[in-house]
Structures are given as structure tokens and as C-alpha cells.
Amino acid sequence: MTKRVSYSFESTLDTVNRAESMAVEAAATAGFNEDEQYNIAMAVREAAVNAVMHGNSADPAKKVLFVCENTGDALVITITDQGKGLDASHLPDPLAPDNLMKGSGRGIFLIRAFMDEVKFRNTDPGTEITLIKHKGRSAANAKEEIK
Amino acid sequence: MTMKASNRQVNGVTVVDMSGRITLGEGSVVLRESVRDLVAKGQKKILLNLGDVTYIDSSGIGELVSAFTTVRNQGGELKLLNLTKKVHDLLQITKLYTVFDIKDDETAAVGSFK
Numbered sequence: 565m566t567k568r569v570s571y572s573f574e575s576t577l578d579t580v581n582r583a584e585s586m587a588v589e590a591a592a593t594a595g596f597n598e599d600e601q602y603n604i605a606m607a608v609r610e611a612a613v614n615a616v617m618h619g620n621s622a623d624p625a626k627k628v629l630f631v632c633e634n635t636g637d638a639l640v641i642t643i644t645d646q647g648k649g650l651d652a653s654h655l656p657d658p659l660a661p662d663n664l665m666k667g668s669g670r671g672i673f674l675i676r677a678f679m680d681e682v683k684f685r686n687t688d689p690g691t692e693i694t695l696i697k698h699k700g701r702s703a704a705n706a707k708e709e710i711k
Numbered sequence: 712m713t714m715k716a717s718n719r720q721v722n723g724v725t726v727v728d729m730s731g732r733i734t735l736g737e738g739s740v741v742l743r744e745s746v747r748d749l750v751a752k753g754q755k756k757i758l759l760n761l762g763d764v765t766y767i768d769s770s771g772i773g774e775l776v777s778a779f780t781t782v783r784n785q786g787g788e789l790k791l792l793n794l795t796k797k798v799h800d801l802l803q804i805t806k807l808y809t810v811f812d813i814k815d816d817e818t819a820a821v822g823s824f825k
Contacts, residue, residue: 602797613769665780667777677804
């Protein structure tokens, strides 16, 4: 049975922590083990940081939409900001020698590493990122579809 | 969990015992200020004990990299001690495991500083 919850959050650091906590709870309820819960929580945290800090630039007038859906065989989490948009196909590779010692730029890389599927959609204005974790599947087979 | 950092001196090396989460916000700031404070005081042999660090996000990883660079640029050394499996895995995924000098024995780690 599909269960879906959605929340609209302020663009604050507290939202990042709340999104992470909600992801852990949703993952546990969906039956993911502790390692999977950790991975999902980290991916959600990174996505929420991007939405709050980079997308909405912590603008109190802009909201972050958090939607979490348990489809029965997967957990689908969507986070949408109201920022200027993100071209996820042209992000620097944090593993490149020139980028390895940079202090930032690893968030989306980690999201891709920890989730099975990661989708980006330009909501004009804003960016929607969808994170999908299937039950019983390794994150090593992560796929990305950029729309 | 609140991030905490406390320092102790062992044979000329400053061991920074850290606990909690190194994440965007307070945790990253505690790490940044701890290392900057040590470097400002001329303490350039720094061993970060991460044994009680339960979680690091990409911001925390960035702070570790910045701390490493800050100390190295001042002619010092910053090494990591007692990584949890999750932090270890995170540094492997980000290819930083080979960048940092990572130790699992404090006595040996202290003795490895030049």
C-alpha cells in the first residue's frame, strides 16, 4: 500500500535536520536496514542542504517542499526548492585531481552514490530532485535520469 | 548530538578528541575554529581523533579537507585517528582516503609526526 506525506518547510538549517530525521523514520518504517537508513538519510540531508543553501539561498521567503512516498517496494523522496535552477549534467567531478582538495562540491556525488536512482527536474523557478531507494537492491547499480 | 572538541598534548602533538556530528552548521564550525586556533598558537602537529564522530556530511568532509590544507600551508601536519567504518567508507568513496594520513593507533600516530 502506498503511503505519501508532504511538507512545506522554511529555508533554514533546521529544515535540513528535520528532513534527515523524517527520512530515517520513513526508511525504518519501510523496512530498510540500518546501513540503508544511514545512506538514505545522508542523501536526503545533502539534497536538503542543496535546496536550502544553494537553491533558495536561505531566503526566508522561499520554501522547500519535501515529499516522501513508500510505494511498497521503494522509498521515493522528492525535494523541491524555489531557486534559480540547477544544471546537474554540468557539475564538476569531485574526484578529478583538480577538485579533490576543494572544500565543497561533493553533495550530489554522495547522493548519487547512496541512492539507486536520482532524477533532476527544472521546475522553473527551482529544482526538483527525486531520490529513489529500492528494497533489496544495491546502490552500486545507481542510475540517473536527467529530465 | 552536539559536536565537541577537546585538546590534549602528547609528546609535542596536539590530539583533538572530537565527538558528535561534523555537519553543516555547528559541527563544521567547531572543527574549523579548533584547527584555526591551534595553528594560530603555533601548534602544527595535529592529530584529529574521530573515534567518537558518528556522522560526517559533505560539508564536514569539506572542513576536513580545508583543515588539512590550512595546516599543511603553515608547514604543519594534520592526521586522522580512529575512523569509524562509516567515516572510513565516506573517505574511500570520495577518494580522500589516500590524501589523509589515517592511523588507528594513537601511540604510533603520535610517533609518526616529523
